[in-house]
Amino acid sequence: MSSCDLPFLFLDFCFFDHLLFVCPQIMSRLPVMSAKRVLTSSSSENSQDMAPVKKKLRKDEPQKPQAAATVIGDKRPPAAAARAPLYRPVRGAGAATVAAAPSRGVLKPVAASAAPKAASIRQPPAAKPSVNGGSRRQPWDLKGKVTDMEGKLRTYQTKVKSVNEENEAMKASVAQSQTRMAELERKVESQKMKLSEYERELQRLSGVQNELEKVSSEKNLLQKELANLEQKYKVVETLRESQETELQTLKMKLTVQESTMARLQATLKDTEEEVCSLKETVAEQRDELHAGEMERRRLHNTIQELKGNIRVFCRVRPLDDGGLSKHIQLAASDDKSIMLAKSEESHTGKTAETQKNYHFSFDRVFGPQASQREIFDEISLLVQSALDGYNVCCFAYGQTGSGKTYTMEGEEVDDTRGVIPRAVTQIFRAGEKLQSQGWQFTFTASFVEIYNETLRDLLYTGKTSKRPEHEIRKSSNNEVTVTNLTYEKVYTEDQVLGLIALAKQNRSTAQTAQNDRSSRSHSVFQLQIEGVNAGRDIKCKSTLCLVDLAGSERMVKSQSQGERFKEMTSINSSLSNLGIVITSLANKESHVPYRNSKLTYLLQNCLGGNSKTLMFVNVSPEPESFGETLNSLRFASKVNDCVIGTASSNKK
Numbered sequence: 036m037s038s039c040d041l042p043f044l045f046l047d048f049c050f051f052d053h054l055l056f057v058c059p060q061i062m063s064r065l066p067v068m069s070a071k072r073v074l075t076s077s078s079s080e081n082s083q084d085m086a087p088v089k090k091k092l093r094k095d096e097p098q099k100p101q102a103a104a105t106v107i108g109d110k111r112p113p114a115a116a117a118r119a120p121l122y123r124p125v126r127g128a129g130a131a132t133v134a135a136a137p138s139r140g141v142l143k144p145v146a147a148s149a150a151p152k153a154a155s156i157r158q159p160p161a162a163k164p165s166v167n168g169g170s171r172r173q174p175w176d177l178k179g180k181v182t183d184m185e186g187k188l189r190t191y192q193t194k195v196k197s198v199n200e201e202n203e204a205m206k207a208s209v210a211q212s213q214t215r216m217a218e219l220e221r222k223v224e225s226q227k228m229k230l231s232e233y234e235r236e237l238q239r240l241s242g243v244q245n246e247l248e249k250v251s252s253e254k255n256l257l258q259k260e261l262a263n264l265e266q267k268y269k270v271v272e273t274l275r276e277s278q279e280t281e282l283q284t285l286k287m288k289l290t291v292q293e294s295t296m297a298r299l300q301a302t303l304k305d306t307e308e309e310v311c312s313l314k315e316t317v318a319e320q321r322d323e324l325h326a327g328e329m330e331r332r333r334l335h336n337t338i339q340e341l342k343g344n345i346r347v348f349c350r351v352r353p354l355d356d357g358g359l360s361k362h363i364q365l366a367a368s369d370d371k372s373i374m375l376a377k378s379e380e381s382h383t384g385k386t387a388e389t390q391k392n393y394h395f396s397f398d399r400v401f402g403p404q405a406s407q408r409e410i411f412d413e414i415s416l417l418v419q420s421a422l423d424g425y426n427v428c429c430f431a432y433g434q435t436g437s438g439k440t441y442t443m444e445g446e447e448v449d450d451t452r453g454v455i456p457r458a459v460t461q462i463f464r465a466g467e468k469l470q471s472q473g474w475q476f477t478f479t480a481s482f483v484e485i486y487n488e489t490l491r492d493l494l495y496t497g498k499t500s501k502r503p504e505h506e507i508r509k510s511s512n513n514e515v516t517v518t519n520l521t522y523e524k525v526y527t528e529d530q531v532l533g534l535i536a537l538a539k540q541n542r543s544t545a546q547t548a549q550n551d552r553s554s555r556s557h558s559v560f561q562l563q564i565e566g567v568n569a570g571r572d573i574k575c576k577s578t579l580c581l582v583d584l585a586g587s588e589r590m591v592k593s594q595s596q597g598e599r600f601k602e603m604t605s606i607n608s609s610l611s612n613l614g615i616v617i618t619s620l621a622n623k624e625s626h627v628p629y630r631n632s633k634l635t636y637l638l639q640n641c642l643g644g645n646s647k648t649l650m651f652v653n654v655s656p657e658p659e660s661f662g663e664t665l666n667s668l669r670f671a672s673k674v675n676d677c678v679i680g681t682a683s684s685n686k687k
């Protein structure tokens with residue numbers, strides 16, 4: 036039985052249950068019950084009813100004529116009249132009751148089985164023909180009537196019996212139905228239990244289904260992942276195969292290279308041995324080179340000493356048209372003499388003009404055509420001495436506009452670069468070359484200006500209002516330093532050139548009557564050089580000092596006044612002191628008045644015995660500068676005559 040059948044089953048059950056309650060009333064109305072009553076009445080009431088009839092019949096039997104008379108007279112006795120309806124209701128009631136049974140529609144099977152019996156009940160016994168062959172007995176035929184009545188009674192009894200049997204069958208059927216119903220109830224109960232079990236199972240299965248769906252979605256994901264992994268695996272497999280092939284190739288190459296390597300190792304061993312011997316040779320050669328370098332320095336210094344530790348070069352500036360004035364004559368035979376010629380009228384006036392010549396000789400005289408390169412070539416050996424550990428000082432002296440700044444700084448263009456930038460280039464290049472011999476150099480640059488006997492830092496980049504004051508100090512080991520001065524560590528040539536450009540901007544310039552951008556101060560560029568040869572435990576320390584002096588014109592000519600007069604006095608005083616110091620050194624005086632001016636105090640280590648000094652005397656070619664030129668050449672000549680002493684290298 037399926038769960039769908041359960042509602043019907045339940046309905047049937049309910050119906051039967053209801054029927055059980057209703058049944059007694061229904062059953063009381065059923066013809067069966069009527070039959071019962073009939074049956075009981077047949078045994079008691081009917082017998083009682085029938086008893087008087089019999090009694091009457093027995094009483095009436097001997098009085099048949101009376102009765103006949105009564106019948107003849109068509110007058111029925113009241114008792115008979117009263118019983119007359121007995122015949123009709125019994126027949127009618129029996130037929131009607133049995134015929135009505137199917138119309139109830141409750142006990143169909145029973146009714147169906149009872150219907151034919153009801154039909155049989157209606158059959159002829161009731162319509163049994165009378166004895167005389169007619170359908171009706173004669174009124175007087177009481178016996179016949181009694182016989183009919185008895186026949187009817189038997190028929191009824193048979194009917195009752197049949198109804199009772201039917202009733203019993205129905206009872207049995209009801210009992211059967213009840214049993215079946217109980218059985219069905221049990222079944223329903225068990226079905227209910229099963230149902231609840233199924234429901235629980237269903238719930239569990241629903242959970243399982245959810246789980247299954249989850250697992251299914253996970254499975255889908257995993258399948259996708261698996262597909263991806265499979266693809267990747269294929270790629271990796273392909274890669275692996277290609278790498279396998281590559282590996283095979285590499286293995287083959289390796290085998291080849293291993294054999295090559297074995298060969299090379301043998302060669303390497305030979306080469307290593309060779310390298311060892313070469314290293315030894317190199318070390319020997321390095322020693323030789325170092326010894327050669329030392330010898331070069333010694334010889335170089337000897338040459339410098341032979342040339343003089345203080346040397347003077349004269350340089351004549353060209354005229355504006357590039358030529359040279361008649362009053363300046365340079366010797367054609369050598370490049371060391373210069374002659375100034377001046378025509379003077381005879382004091383007596385009788386003779387023609389007389390010419391007075393002034394001859395000067397210097398270490399080198401450069402005419403107006405001399406290039407910046409030629410000038411530097413001549414002093415490059417001196418710059419080399421600075422790297423060798425000697426203090427070197429190079430300064431330009433001359434009247435305003437004679438070409439001092441041009442000589443020292445020059446111009447931006449390569450060909451016209453002056454001594455300072457060229458010296459810096461040489462120092463850095465030579466320093467790099469010496470690295471191969473184990474030398475390491477460090478350079479420190481400073482640029483100071485002496486203006487009106489006051490020091491100014493030309494590398495100062497701060498606010499003008501906060502510009503510090505400077506003092507020259509001499510330490511216990513005779514090193515001269517300037518307080519608050521910028522000492523910039525420099526590592527490249529460009530870095531130094533940048534500092535020179537900065538100094539140029541900062542340098543005081545002022546308008547004068549003779550030179551548009553006359554430098555009214557001495558500028559001193561110093562490059563401190565420290566060299567270390569760690570391998571040979573040698574150190575050297577020196578200073579390259581390049582000085583552009585202020586103009587040395589006479590006061591009358593410069594028409595100086597006020598501030599300019601003060602500048603001029605200061606400039607001439609310091610230049611005069613420079614001359615006095617050089618003379619003192621030449622005369623080997625015990626006291627050298629370095630401290631008389633800031634310039635000589637600052638330059639004392641570069642001017643003293645342990646230094647190499649070069650002075651440029653710059654000359655203006657114009658005839659009107661004759662007097663200044665003569666003064667400059669006389670000053671330079673004095674310096675040139677000085678033999679300051681033998682310089683010694685600052686080596687430790």
Ligand SMILES: Nc1ncnc2c1ncn2[C@@H]1O[C@H](COP(=O)(O)OP(=O)(O)OP(=O)(O)O)[C@@H](O)[C@H]1O
Nearest residue numbers: 352434435436437438439440441550553554585586
């Ligand atoms: N050898 C030279 N060849 C070409 N021009 C030169 C030469 N020497 C100097 N001059 C030019 O002469 C002018 C004056 O030169 P410079 O400024 O160098 O003089 P100075 O002596 O430094 O003057 P000051 O003392 O006033 O500074 C500049 O225009 C410079 O270019």
